Amino acid sequence: MPEAFASGGPMLLAGTANLPLAEEIAQVVKVPLGAVTIQRFSDGEIFVRIDENVRGRDIFIIQSTTAPADSIMEMLLLIDAVKRASAARVTAVMPYFGYARQDRKDQPRVAIGAKLVANMLVSAGADRVLSVDFHQHQIQGFFDVPVDHLYAAPVFTRYFREKQLTNLVVVSPDVGSAKMARGFAKRLDATMGIIDKRRPAANVAEVMNVIGEVEGKDCLLSDDMIDTAGTMAEAARALKERGANDVYACATHALLSGPAVERLANAPFKEIVVTNTVPVPQEKRFPGLTVLSVGELVGQAIRFTHINESVSSLFE
Known part of the structure; x- marks a missing residue:
């Protein structure tokens, strides 16, 4: 039995939502993915079985909870299976946490989906959560x-520093992303701008104004996710109309739903940079799209969690 699998050592398991990232994380942690059987009955019901002994182990289950909800159900069943098999501790590693946009009651009679998913994970037996x-x-x-x-x-x-962009403005595509944009601007020695937009309907964005000086400067739009890409595409056009030079974009979660690929490909971007928290299939890739990996980041966080070191030290 390998030393990494000694009693009480870390063990990595993965659902089917993003296996390439899980395998990359396993290489960073230097622990192979544990054997898991995930099957579906003819009616679509999910069956999960852990094919190795997990008693007394520190378990990390890697699964991005992308749509459809099967990914969440897989995660819940995996957590339940290892808890019932007497795992010592279970950490739900969710590079992308789905239903996060349903985080408040902003209309009458709506669910708070993010809280519901959090409750289900804890009820299933998760002892910790790690997300990006x-x-x-x-x-x-x-x-x-x-x-x-x-x-x-x-x-x-790290990626944009290597480009050595000068006279850069980091632009938040809306007020809600301003804190993220401010952090990027500080790290890249850039100034900051904000897009003033309104949403007449879900997944529909309309740019009202650009706050900040962008004329004659390179711009970097930063956000946590790109879904249908309406916000990003309209923001890029607004920046170009106001005299910006090259327009870049970065977003952690590349959901790329519906018309997103077409919108981004036709928008005036120099480059769009995303990560692999959500798998980006070949049919959604296009010239100008760059996918960076968070495997090293998540892998190091798992290692630090297992040995009870500070995870926040990764960002100092």
Whole structure:
């Protein structure tokens, strides 16, 4: 039996939502993925079985909870299976935490989906949660267990520093992303701007104004996710109309739903940079799209969690 699998050592398991990232994380941690059987009955019901002994082990289950909800169900069943098999501790590693946009009751008679998912994870038996760039920071408070909230910012800033862009403006595509943009601007020695937009309907964005000086400067739009890309595409056009030079974009979670690929490909971007928290299939890739990996970041966080070291030291 390998030393890494000694009693009480870390063990990595993965659902089917993002196996390439899980394998990359396993290489960083230097622990192979544990054997898991995940099957579906003819009616679509999910069956999960852990094919190795997990008694007394420190378990890390890697699964981005992308749509459809099967990914969440897989995670819940995996947690339940290892808890019933007497695992010592279970950490839900969720590079992308789905339903995060449903984090408040902003209309009458709507669900708070993010809190519901948090409750289900804890009820299933998760002892800790590790995730990357929640849609809103307060989601950490939805859990009754410790949460390690990682930021993809070091991955992006390293990439853009190597480009040695000068006279750069980091632009937040809306007021809600201003804190993230401010962090990028500080790390890249850039100034900051904000897009003033309104949403007449879900997944529909309309730019009203650009706050900040962008004329004659390179601009970097930063956000936590790109879904249908309406916000990003309209923001890029607004910046170009106001005299910006090259327009770049970065976003942690590349959901790329519906018309997103077409919108981004036709918008005046120099480059769009995302991470692999969500798998980006070949049919959604296009010239100008760059996918960076968070495997090293998440892998190091898992190692630090296992040996009870500070995860926040990764960002100092």
